[in-house]
Amino acid sequence: MENSELNFYNTDGRYKGIFSWILSTDHKRIGLLYLTAMFSFFLVAVTLGLLMRLELIAPGETIMTAPVYNAVFTVHGVIMIFLFIIPGIPAGLGNFFLPLQIGAQDVAFPRINLMSWWFYMSGAMVILISLFTGGGAPDTGWTFYVPYSLKTGTNVTLAVFGVFLLGISSTMTGINFVTTIHRLRAPGMKWFRMPLFSWALYATGWVQILATPVLGLTLLLLILERLFNIGLFDPSRGGDPLLFEHLFWIYSHPAVYIMILPAMGVVSEIIPVFARRTIFGYKMIAFSSIAIAFVGYLVWGHHMFTSGMSDISRIVFSFLTFIVAVPSGIKVFNWVSSMYKGSIDLKSPLLFTVAFIFLFSIGGITGLVNGALATNIHVHGTYFIVAHFHYTMFGGTAFAFFAALHYWFPKMFGRMYRERLAKTACIFLFIGFNVLYFPMFILGWEGMPRRYYDYLPEFQSLQVISTIGSWILVAGIVIMFYNLIRSVFRGEKAGNNPWGGSTLEWTTSSPPPAENFEEVPVVTGGPYRFR
Amino acid sequence: MKEGHNSHKHDFEGSKLGMWMFLFTELLLFAGLFLLYSAFRSKYSQEFHSASAELDRMIGTVNTLVLLTSSLTMALSINAIKSGRKQASLLFQCLTVSFGLVFLVNKYFEWGAKINHGIYPNAPELLQRGKGDTMYYGLYYLLTGIHGLHVFGGIILITIMMILTLKNSINREDYVRLENSGLYWHLVDVVWVYLFPVFYLIR
Amino acid sequence: MNNNAKSSGRTAIYIATWICLLALTALTVTVAGMNLGKYGALTSVLIASVKASLILLFFMHLKYETLLLKAMLLGTIATIAVIIGLTFFDVGIRY
Structure with missing residues (x-):
């Protein structure tokens, strides 16, 4: 950083050197710590995904054996879910931008914020250790379903303990953000003047608070069962394995809203700025975030339609699942309406956002196919499901994450990336993504089950197309990271407000000073005002 | 930056809000356990009925009284510090910790007696008694164990508060940490208020 | 005083x-x-x-707390009720 003016990079605080980062309580530094760690893990998991696709290029064993494949898809899932996409936008970008957006100096509990990062790192380290010690990498799938997770000799106990630590980290972040939004808004920052990203983080915070403890308990029970053999999930001792699935999904379904809500918030930020038009239906978008967070608790059973639940509960959960589509639909229509008659400037953040809307819509609509009881029986446990959740999680959340990175990059680093390269990366990502995952819908519909390292010869042509897609996708990822990392150091200076954004984070300098604002900002109107 | 209303320093209301949210997470944790309990109770109501008759109702009742009284002393200790009576506050905190220890000692004897009779998770004797009993005692150890850990945590927390009070770091102006510890202690009490009838009384 | x-x-x-x-x-x-x-x-x-x-x-x-805090607690209790209630659509019928 050669910036002569004072910013949070050249204001060290109590410690020097590396300690000025890993012991920092500055939300901006913690946000960058999270981003660095998360994207490192992301690249590991991408590599694993690439290897899985390579294994599937031909039927039979090609580059790895079945047990190795089982471990690889488990670790791919665990890293992507628990280390990348759940902390993802909230812990990384949320940490950096929530206080900036509401005009605060920091989050409500800066030390707990730092502690939460340390819990995250410890959890990650424990998981990494679990891969190479004991019985080796877990091979249960990221869901850790009993009875297999109780019987397998692999290192499930340690891995699960790591995820438990990550859960604590996530809960702390949630408590911190909700308290911050309640207590630290700048003068005049009324609830309905808050940017929609902050609204999304508020809803996410509540889900983190009210769902994550159930995951913690579930994982704790799994560890205790492995150690003491109580029998709660073992039918021969009177237990019921379905209760594990219930507890697991009571957390893990709301958790998909921890993943997607902040992404939706990002999209609601970017569209008005690049359409130069206020957001359409501000209150509906804000309320739909809360509605999604709430309705998210009502639908977990749709993950268990073929597990042997009672018929009535299957009907109830299937019905409730359709309700979730309503608030999500409200958002999509509002985004599209916001662009209508706007003067659209298709810069890379908006390009990623439009890709998000397209991919997320496919993911959402195929979600209804899964939610319908009858079709679910047909596609359950097939590639159709794999395609669906990659369209929502990768096509949805990760694309919005990339959009947000490009949108806020100049604010975070005070520099600009190469716009053409960013667009090229986005196009590679978009094409690669569809070539990789769309064939999976067809494969799943035709009966290809997930989590197999082998398949029938008639599936080969689609499997090969999918593998080729993975190469295009990875090319996009490489170009994107090359562009971003290079620009951190060598990008051109960006002004304080290169996009003409109207939310508070654009009123301070880039990169922001250690205390965020020279003076406490006073807010006099809504967040998206253009001319 | 001036000390605006959005400065994060000394925001007692904010600390309390954060503490309550932490308590919500604790409630959800125990909710999961009660979910398991109610599911298995509906499955094995007869066996739960007979197994609960084997628990010592006397110990359970005494422990309930002990924990309720410890909540009183906790509340009184905060009341004392608010009006600047440091000695009284310390005495009440000390009493709270002692009641907590009494609770754990009782628990120790109760568990010990059961374990001596060969009733503990994965014990051959317990498994012989059938599925309902295995589930009942599995849950008994799980719920009272996790609750006991929370009591233990509370004891450590209040001990730290005693040290801070002694050092005048907690005083009549700045007592939010003691108040938050109190909230935690009361919540642990609330959980026991449900555990007591659920394991000892419902027959 | x-x-x-x-x-x-x-x-x-x-x-x-x-x-x-x-x-x-x-x-x-x-x-x-x-x-x-x-x-x-x-x-x-x-x-x-x-x-x-x-x-x-x-x-x-x-x-003596604010309405906000009471509402939050009620919301938490409601969440717990929803979780246990919906589970009983399964276990209440299946057992």
């Missing part, structure tokens, strides 16, 4: 709460001794809820 009056007023409230809690404990143990059949469980849980409310309202000062 005003402060002292407030303090002793609070002490009185705490002791009254404590006596109520002890009385309710005695009540619930007595009721459990009688054979109320299937209403026994319901009575016990109801008495426990009254006790829990007393602790929350007075020991934990919920009575």
Whole structure:
């Protein structure tokens, strides 16, 4: 950083050197710590995904054996879910931008914020250790379903303990953000003047608070069962394995809203700025975030339609699942309406956002196919499901994450990336993504089950197309990271407000000073005002 | 930056809000356990009925009284510090910790007696008694164990508060940490208020 | 002094709460001794809820807290009710 003016990079605080980062309580530094760690893990998991696709290029064993494949898809899932996409936008970008957006100096509990990062790192380290010690990498799938997770000799106990630590980290972040939004808004920052990203983080915070403890308990029970053999999930001792699935999904379904809500918030930020038009239906978008967070608790059973639940509960959960589509639909229509008659400037953040809307819509609509009881029986446990959740999680959340990175990059680093390269990366990502995952819908519909390292010869042509897609996708990822990392150091200076954004984070300098604002900002109107 | 209303320093209301949210997470944790309990109770109501008759109702009742009284002393200790009576506050905190220890000692004897009779998770004797009993005692150890850990945590927390009070770091102006510890202690009490009838009384 | 009056007023409230809690404990143990059949469980849980409310309202000062905090607690309890209730659509029927 050669910036002569004072910013949070050249204001060290109590410690020097590396300690000025890993012991920092500055939300901006913690946000960058999270981003660095998360994207490192992301690249590991991408590599694993690439290897899985390579294994599937031909039927039979090609580059790895079945047990190795089982471990690889488990670790791919665990890293992507628990280390990348759940902390993802909230812990990384949320940490950096929530206080900036509401005009605060920091989050409500800066030390707990730092502690939460340390819990995250410890959890990650424990998981990494679990891969190479004991019985080796877990091979249960990221869901850790009993009875297999109780019987397998692999290192499930340690891995699960790591995820438990990550859960604590996530809960702390949630408590911190909700308290911050309640207590630290700048003068005049009324609830309905808050940017929609902050609204999304508020809803996410509540889900983190009210769902994550159930995951913690579930994982704790799994560890205790492995150690003491109580029998709660073992039918021969009177237990019921379905209760594990219930507890697991009571957390893990709301958790998909921890993943997607902040992404939706990002999209609601970017569209008005690049359409130069206020957001359409501000209150509906804000309320739909809360509605999604709430309705998210009502639908977990749709993950268990073929597990042997009672018929009535299957009907109830299937019905409730359709309700979730309503608030999500409200958002999509509002985004599209916001662009209508706007003067659209298709810069890379908006390009990623439009890709998000397209991919997320496919993911959402195929979600209804899964939610319908009858079709679910047909596609359950097939590639159709794999395609669906990659369209929502990768096509949805990760694309919005990339959009947000490009949108806020100049604010975070005070520099600009190469716009053409960013667009090229986005196009590679978009094409690669569809070539990789769309064939999976067809494969799943035709009966290809997930989590197999082998398949029938008639599936080969689609499997090969999918593998080729993975190469295009990875090319996009490489170009994107090359562009971003290079620009951190060598990008051109960006002004304080290169996009003409109207939310508070654009009123301070880039990169922001250690205390965020020279003076406490006073807010006099809504967040998206253009001319 | 001036000390605006959005400065994060000394925001007692904010600390309390954060503490309550932490308590919500604790409630959800125990909710999961009660979910398991109610599911298995509906499955094995007869066996739960007979197994609960084997628990010592006397110990359970005494422990309930002990924990309720410890909540009183906790509340009184905060009341004392608010009006600047440091000695009284310390005495009440000390009493709270002692009641907590009494609770754990009782628990120790109760568990010990059961374990001596060969009733503990994965014990051959317990498994012989059938599925309902295995589930009942599995849950008994799980719920009272996790609750006991929370009591233990509370004891450590209040001990730290005693040290801070002694050092005048907690005083009549700045007592939010003691108040938050109190909230935690009361919540642990609330959980026991449900555990007591659920394991000892419902027959 | 005003402060002292407030303090002793609070002490009185705490002791009254404590006596109520002890009385309710005695009540619930007595009721459990009688054979109320299937209403026994319901009575016990109801008495426990009254006790829990007393602790929350007075020991934990919920009575004097903002509407916001009360709403948050109710939301949490509602979430718990939803979770357990929906699970019983499965286990309540299947068992």
